Amino acid sequence: MIGELEDAIVARVNAAQAAGLWPYKLLTVDTYGGQIDESTQSTFRFPAVFVAFTRMKQQGMLGERSRLVAVHLVLYVAARNPRNERATRHGDMHEPGSFQIAEDLIALLENQRLGLPMHRPLMHTEIETLFVARKSDGAHAESILAISFECQFAWSAALPECANVSADDWLKTGQTFYLKPGDDVADAAALIVHAAP
Secondary structure (H helix, E strand, O other): OHHHHHHHHHHHHHHHHHOOOOOOOOOEEEEOOOOOOOOOOOOOOOOEEEEEEEEEEEEEEOOOOEEEEEEEEEEEEEEEOOOOHHHHHHOOOOOOOHHHHHHHHHHHHOOOOOOOOEEEEEEEEEEEEEEEOOOOOOOOOEEEEEEEEEEEEEEEOOOHHHOOOOOOOEEEEEEEEOOOOOOOOOOEEEEEEEEOO
């Protein structure tokens, strides 16, 4: 579900671009894999948006094996402007600023379920400045914002093999032990049996 959510956000941003929803083009739209590094010059194409799952937290129980969970995501918005650092945030007639991109993404994603079975849709919760280049030497002026979103899912804790177990059934797990490394012959075995709840 988490991977599907990241991919669904990337797909929605790409679809918005294809429809010409904004007067600018995001040159990089991807899931986050460590592309942003303040200690080195960025190598991806600007402006950019990266989607990252950050955490999932239980909110409550919906049944014996079902939980209501809050999923937190962050969208990193990166803008560059050859004029100066203020233009990276505010933009100009040629390049969008990080503020405009952030506001457009919030409008695009707020209250969306993205075709997924969400208990509560995406809600924007916070924007913070992650990085602003201190240089005003043109090409190196960058602004990166972190936009936080949250949504809720019903999460099933049951293992797939337990899905159709009735109260009268017993769950069995077989374990085999190899005491000699590299040996293909089992030295011991155990059958763990317990009643289904």
